[in-house]
Amino acid sequence: RALETHADIQLYKSEQFKAASMLIPDAIVSLDQKNRIEWFNASSKNVLKLRRQDTGSSIETLIRFPEFIKYLKDYDVSNSLITHSLNGGARVYNLEIFEYYENHKLLIIKDITELYNLAQVRRDFIANASHELRTPLTVLKGYLEAMVDTPGAHQEMWLPALKNMEDQSSRIQLIIEDLLTLSKMESETLAMRDEVVLVPELLKKLQQDAEQLSQGQHRFEFSIEADLCILGFKEPLKSVFTNLVTNAVRYTPEGGLIKVTWSTDANQGACFQVQDSGIGIEAEHIPRLTERFYRVDSARSRATGGTGLGLAIVKHILERHSSELQIESQVGKGSLFKCCFPARKVACE
Numbered sequence: 001r002a003l004e005t006h007a008d009i010q011l012y013k014s015e016q017f018k019a020a021s022m023l024i025p026d027a028i029v030s031l032d033q034k035n036r037i038e039w040f041n042a043s044s045k046n047v048l049k050l051r052r053q054d055t056g057s058s059i060e061t062l063i064r065f066p067e068f069i070k071y072l073k074d075y076d077v078s079n080s081l082i083t084h085s086l087n088g089g090a091r092v093y094n095l096e097i098f099e100y101y102e103n104h105k106l107l108i109i110k111d112i113t114e115l116y117n118l119a120q121v122r123r124d125f126i127a128n129a130s131h132e133l134r135t136p137l138t139v140l141k142g143y144l145e146a147m148v149d150t151p152g153a154h155q156e157m158w159l160p161a162l163k164n165m166e167d168q169s170s171r172i173q174l175i176i177e178d179l180l181t182l183s184k185m186e187s188e189t190l191a192m193r194d195e196v197v198l199v200p201e202l203l204k205k206l207q208q209d210a211e212q213l214s215q216g217q218h219r220f221e222f223s224i225e226a227d228l229c230i231l232g233f234k235e236p237l238k239s240v241f242t243n244l245v246t247n248a249v250r251y252t253p254e255g256g257l258i259k260v261t262w263s264t265d266a267n268q269g270a271c272f273q274v275q276d277s278g279i280g281i282e283a284e285h286i287p288r289l290t291e292r293f294y295r296v297d298s299a300r301s302r303a304t305g306g307t308g309l310g311l312a313i314v315k316h317i318l319e320r321h322s323s324e325l326q327i328e329s330q331v332g333k334g335s336l337f338k339c340c341f342p343a344r345k346v347a348c349e
């Protein structure tokens with residue numbers, strides 16, 4: 001009788017759990033070690049068109065679009081898959097996989113259409129506004145340049161003002177270019193495919209650029225593991241490396257040392273790091289550095305040609321490469337900016 005009561009309680013609990021899971025608006029599918037469907041909730045019937053007889057079938061035979069197959073193979077918990085490719089393409093879904101109980105997986109699919117569209121409106125607005133500002137600014141800059149370069153009576157009185165206006169318009173141009181880069185990165189979330197990026201080649205070129213920017217004021221040590229390449233997007237990655245090295249140059253006083261390393265880490269991933277002996281950053285600012293337009297010292301940032309968007313772009317691009325920016329710093333001693341890419345992104349030529 002005790003066993004019977006116990007079994008009843010278990011059954012009741014299990015029914016209660018099932019009923020609750022049926023109410024959840026997200027589609028939830030439980031998969032076994034071989035990615036076969038064990039159970040699914042009611043929403044899965046709408047989103048994935050699953051039927052009772054699909055239990056036991058492999059999920060790959062039911063969700064077939066290539067990004068999902070790839071995500072299922074090498075998903076990581078920090079990254080979800082955003083896709084239009086489900087349920088006829090009319091809605092946008094966010095797919096996440098969590099591992100539980102001896103290699104079983106829980107696939108959770110959220111409808112994020114409204115959120116995605118709102119973000120799209122914001123992205124489009126920034127992209128369009130930046131784009132619209134570009135042309136008038138180029139015209140203004142052209143006239144300013146001509147006025148600075150053409151000798152005449154106006155020069156005597158207006159030259160300093162004209163030069164200042166020219167500098168300021170160059171700054172606006174840099175900000176617009178950075179805003180466009182940011183919105184481009186955001187809008188390509190669904191479309192981009194990765195390729196093998198020859199990082200050592202990129203860094204060799206970057207070393208020359210950095211030395212030119214520094215104009216002999218800093219010492220550089222580049223330690224680059226040859227043949228260590230990664231899967232990703234070339235131009236965005238170049239922009240990450242360039243931003244970090246350029247910042248090291250801009251925030252390190254004359255005579256300082258800048259060390260750049262590209263190497264395999266203990267987990268067989270690949271790490272890029274830039275260490276400088278520069279001005280450093282107070283701890284309270286570190287968590288906010290990747291916010292758009294956040295600067296510790298606005299005057300210094302402006303004076304060295306900063307837009308305040310560099311690290312925001314870096315953060316965004318790294319997220320797209322399953323990586324994140326790590327920052328360590330000591331005021332007056334220097335800073336370390338580091339990012340590591342997981343082993344599955346490593347591709348050796």
Ligand code: ADP
Binds near residue numbers: 252335
């Ligand atoms: P900015 O264009 O102003 O440099 P970033 O987004 O690249 O914008 O950086 C944000 C802020 O982080 C900078 O304004 C600066 O205060 C700080 N910072 C970035 N890199 C360094 C560094 N290597 N050393 C000291 N401070 C730094």
